[in-house]
Amino acid sequence: MKNKVKLFRTQNNLTQQDLAIKVGVSRQTIIAIENNKYLPSINLAFKLSKIFKTTIEKLFIYQP
Amino acid sequence: MNLKNHNKINFNISLFIVLSILISLILKIFLLTALSLLTGILYLALFHSKNKKIYDEREVSLRQKATDFTFSLFIPTLAISAFLFFFPSLSQLSVFSKGEFEYLESLGSIFIYLVLFLIAVYSITYFVLLNQIGKNHEK
Missing domain, CATH: 1.10.287 (Helix Hairpins)
Incomplete structure (x- = not known):
């Protein structure tokens, strides 16, 4: 699974800390998601897509 | 599990390590003291971080x-x-x-x-x- 969290975050002029506070997780979690080291829950994925005003499909790209 | 439970578990682990050190010192089982100290140091260094304020x-x-x-x-x-x-x-x-x-x-x-x-x-x-x-x- 790939994601465009970093791209959307920079486009929205948000720091990792800002985004972490907005979705209620730690900065380390945002770093892990951006580096594809951690796959977020569906709940967190929805929160991220809501903040970036996009869909989950655009934010997370499924690669079997 | 929330941050409160997380802190409770941390407290219980720390308490267990401190008690095992004290008991081993009273009973003069120095190998157990050394192992308890080593485990305590390992726990503090690797797991118990001050940055873990958010439990996500x-x-x-x-x-x-x-x-x-x-x-x-x-x-x-x-x-x-x-x-x-x-x-x-x-x-x-x-x-x-x-x-x-x-x-x-x-x-x-x-x-x-x-x-x-x-x-x-x-x-x-x-x-x-x-x-x-x-x-x-x-x-």
């Missing part, structure tokens, strides 16, 4: 993976050790089944009780969680 889903996932690994390592070790402690006693040949080494058989029994207890807890927990999350109802 990644932290839960990490804990679950660490618990899975610990259990998958701990239970077989305990089970194998239990039988290894029993075999010399059953054969009646080994020096370990006599005299001052007789306690090994008791230790083996305790280990088997512990493993059986853990299997029972695992089975019950699995059953309860299965009922909570949902059985595979065939229609």
Whole structure:
């Protein structure tokens, strides 16, 4: 699974800390998601897509 | 699990380590003191971080993976050790089944009780969680 969290975050002029506070997780979690080291829950994925005003499909790209 | 429970577990682990150090010092079991100190240092250095003010889903996932690994390592070790402690006693040949080494058989029994207890807890927990999350109802 790939994601465009970093791209959307920079486009929205948000720091990792800002985004972490907005979705209620730690900065380390945002770093892990951006580096594809951690796959977020569906709940967190929805929160991220809501903040970036996009869909989950655009934010997370499924690669079997 | 929330931050409050997380802190409670941290407190209990720290308390256990401190108590084991104190008891081992009172009973003059210095090997246990050294091991307790070493475990305490390891715990403080690797796990107990001041940055963990936010207890989020990644932290839960990490804990679950660490618990899975610990259990998958701990239970077989305990089970194998239990039988290894029993075999010399059953054969009646080994020096370990006599005299001052007789306690090994008791230790083996305790280990088997512990493993059986853990299997029972695992089975019950699995059953309860299965009922909570949902059985595979065939229609």
